[in-house]
Amino acid sequence: MVPIELDIEKINQISKRKEKENLRFRAFLKGQDDEKVDRVVHRLNNEIESQIDCTDCGNCCKNMRPCVTNKEIDTLAVIDKVSLENFIENFTEQDDLENIKYLKDTPCKYLLGKKCSIYDVRPKDCITYPNIHKRSFNSRSLSMIDNYGICPIVFNVLERLKMEFRFR
Numbered sequence: 001m002v003p004i005e006l007d008i009e010k011i012n013q014i015s016k017r018k019e020k021e022n023l024r025f026r027a028f029l030k031g032q033d034d035e036k037v038d039r040v041v042h043r044l045n046n047e048i049e050s051q052i053d054c055t056d057c058g059n060c061c062k063n064m065r066p067c068v069t070n071k072e073i074d075t076l077a078v079i080d081k082v083s084l085e086n087f088i089e090n091f092t093e094q095d096d097l098e099n100i101k102y103l104k105d106t107p108c109k110y111l112l113g114k115k116c117s118i119y120d121v122r123p124k125d126c127i128t129y130p131n132i133h134k135r136s137f138n139s140r141s142l143s144m145i146d147n148y149g150i151c152p153i154v155f156n157v158l159e160r161l162k163m164e165f166r167f168r
């Protein structure tokens with residue numbers, strides 16, 4: 001089994017150093033068969049995800065803002081014991097262009113240490129992050145590169161992907 005990198009500081013530094021390399025790799029992947037890319041990405045994701053304990057990381061919750069549906073906002077307002085209006089006003093931000101609301105604080109207000117304090121009712125966007133299991137990796141590769149320096153799963157999948165495709 002190839003060792004994986006879990007040190008967030010190191011991952012962050014490498015991501016700055018490899019910014020250009022990752023953009024080149026993205027362009028390289030676009031020239032590959034999309035279905036083959038998905039097959040390899042999903043296999044690597046399964047291998048790597050199973051070796052990483054998200055409850056001992058929480059780095060996405062420190063850096064990302066999950067989008068929230070109206071139903072999820074209802075739930076969170078009840079948990080926080082505030083009115084819906086109060087919650088929307090103080091804890092969300094609206095993206096008018098895409099008509100999406102986000103939780104606005106980073107780190108997320110529900111992060112306690114490295115763990116989510118509302119784990120069982122966390123928003124769907126948190127559950128699916130980093131979304132590597134989805135199809136059409138090539139169409140989402142820019143966002144994957146953005147997440148390379150944040151999420152050890154993305155970092156390790158992309159590094160292994162470079163090896164599998166013999167990218168130089």
Ligand code: SF4
Pocket residue numbers: 060061066108109110111112115116117118119122123126
């Ligand atoms: S709701 Fe929980 S899982 Fe989602 S960003 Fe906040 S702390 Fe992380």
Ligand code: SF4
Pocket residue numbers: 052053054055057058059060061129130150151152153154
């Ligand atoms: S999804 Fe990635 S960044 Fe978030 S807790 Fe898991 S390993 Fe860490």
